[in-house]
Amino acid sequence: MDFGNEFNGKRVVITGAAGVMGRALTRTFAQVGADVCATDRSTDGLHGFCVAADLTTDTGLAHLLDDVATAWGAPDIVVNNAAIYPSSFLLDMEVADWDQIMAVNVRAPFALMRGFALQMIGREIAGNFVNISSGAARKMRRTAVTYCMSKTALDRMTKGFALELAEYGIRVNCVEPGFASGSAVSALSQEHIDRVMAAIPLGSETKSEDIGQAVLYLASSAAKNITGTSLAVDGGNSAGAMDVYQGKKSAL
Template identity: 80%
Template sequence: MDFGTEFQGRKVVITGAAGIMGRALAEHFVQAGAEVCSTDLSTQGLSGFAVAADLMTDVGNDALLNAVATRWGAPDVVVNNAAIYPSSFLLDMDVSDWDQIMALNLRAPFVLMRGFAHQMIRAGQGGAFINISSGAARKMRRTAVTYCMSKSALDRMTKGFALELAEYGIRVNCLEPGFAAGSSVSALSQEHIDRVMAAIPLGTETAPEDIGQAALFLASSAAKNITGTSLAVDGGNSAGSMDVYQPKKSAL
């Protein structure tokens, strides 16, 4: 999708920018002409306007908010991408692990949306928030229940902010990536990958460029009448499963 010069000079904040998805998001906005503030625990591997911030802490969130305010006054687009996905049964989970998941996956987006929204409102310029959610917001997964809960809550919070910020011309949406076999956090067996892929209607993984293009769309004027919704970019996985329990019938 060609957005022309629409993103020239627009100011975009992307959290979790050191990961596979975060880098792809940053690259797409830069290629479209935007100025990007990339943030992660470390600035290693980040280019341009980069901020090191631990978003599990108030100090880290304040550091990012203050850095953007000092440099830009206010952003035009904020992509809340930073998240963690630890694997643990609820019966085995430490309370500290629960707190960390909720701190990064839910509390940080709240603090940042509240803070950046105030900046946008003071600037009188409108804006857009994109919260990176997951199909886990729709369906519980064993050993990832807390992650699922955090994404379900993020979806509801997105709708709440969309309602409250609409009068200021600020749109808030979720973007839900689908299955991707590559992970810097956990390795997946080929058997697991094959089983998951066979159940996806389009039979496709979600590539980083798929999410990059979708984020550009949600941040663009093409989506000017879209707020408070979730866009699933998952090959139809959220619509249902292709698992069958009988031989395929003919089309007619």
């Protein structure tokens, strides 16, 4: 999609910017002319306006909000991308692990949406929030129950903020990426990849560029009448199951 000059000079905050998805989102917005504030616990390897902040702490959250306020007054767009995805059965999980997941995946987006929204309102900016959720918000997965719960909470929080910020012209949406075949950080077996891919209607995994284009769309004027929605970018995986149990396995 050609967005023309729409994002030229727009001030965009991207959390979790040091990760694979975060780096891709940072490039996506930079390529359309936006000014990006990239933030993560460590900003090693990041360029431009960067803020090192631990979003699990009140100090880290305040540091990010204050740095953006000092530099810009307020952002135009905020992409809540930071998240963690530890794998553990509930019976093996410590309460501290639960708290960590919720701190990154739920508490931090709440604090940042609240804080940045107040900045936007103070400067009468009809801004945008795009939260990176997951298909896990729609379906529980063994060994990832807490992650699934955190993303379901993020989806509901997106709708809640959309309702309460609408009067200020601020839109809030989320993107739900589908299956990606792992990375050096989260390696997956080929058997698992093949099984999951066979169940995706379009037979394709979700690439970083797919998410980038979806985020740009939701943050653009083309989506000016869209708020409180969850956009699944998952090859149709959330639409239903591809399994066929009858004897006839294909049409025609």
